[in-house]
Amino acid sequence: MNNLVHYSSEDNYAIITIKNGKVNAISHEVIAEINECLDKALEDEKVVILTGQPGILSGGYDLKVMTQSLDAAKELVSKGSELSHRLLSFPLPVIVACSGHAVAKGAFLLLSADYRLGIDGDFKIGLNEVMIGMTMHNAGIAIAKNKLTSVYLDRSVNNAEMYSPKDAVAAGFIDKTVPQEHLLPTAIKVAQMFGQLNLKAHAATKLKVRKEFLENLQLSIDLDKKEELSFSKK
Structure with missing residues (x-):
């Protein structure tokens, strides 16, 4: 591991922390290390708390890769x-403790969790793909449809609207906001609550509840691999 993602094992939970530069960019290496940490959490049977650096969960995919070529960008988006x-x-239950801004793939991490905490403050949360000229990929649309409230779906996906943490709750990106100093303590309390679940029943029920969505998401991922990733210039 390149230590871009840190793993800390505690009582009944593990904290996975992304630490990759100023914007916590999601690179191939970060994705690989998150997967290694998830493997470890599964081995340890720990509830997962995924978080970022102070002020930011992630600003999205690594721009060095995304601007290298369309094929390079497509490969990274596919892995994401x-x-x-x-x-x-x-x-196992997955909690995201959003430590600040969450943009593009950072926001998709929120939409990929079982429970999402944000912090009060002047932070932006949302999907800016259309704003920067990227036609939203099929998998992204599927994930957004699954979590975002219907009144905010078009505003978020088609219009690239960004939200304050408070408005992100209404939109469906996060479940609850807390003061910054309460973020990890609250996430730990939620993890301890989830730890009281019968985790086998949790896993089986999660798959039943999300069966149709997960099948559609996999089809969308496969479709994205066949299609060209589209970027437009103004």
Whole structure:
């Protein structure tokens, strides 16, 4: 591991922390390390708390890769979609403690969790793909449809509207906001609550509830691999 993602095992939970530069960019290496951490959490049978650095969960995919070529961008987006699929079907509860801004793939991480906490403050949360000229990929649309409230879906996906943490609750990106100093303590309390669940029943029920969605998401990921990723210039 390149130590872009840190794993800390506690009582009944594990904290996975993304630490990759100023914007916590989601790169191939970050995705690989998150997957390694998820493997470890599964081995340890720990509820997962995924978080970022102070002020930011993630600003999205690594721009160095996204601007390298369309094929390079497509490969990274595909791996990111597969990570979302894994999080959404993960046998153990997944909590995202959003430590600030969550943009593009950062926001999709929120949409890929079982429970999402945000913090009060001047932070932006949302999907800016259309704003930067990227036609939203099929998997992204599927994930957004699954979590966002219907009145906010078009505003978020088609119009690239960004939200404050408070408005992100109404939109469906996060479940609850707390003061910054309460973020991890609250996430830990939620993890302890989830730890009281029968985790086998949780895993089986999650897959039943999300069966149709997960099948559609996999079809969308496969379709994205066949289609060209589209970027437009103004």
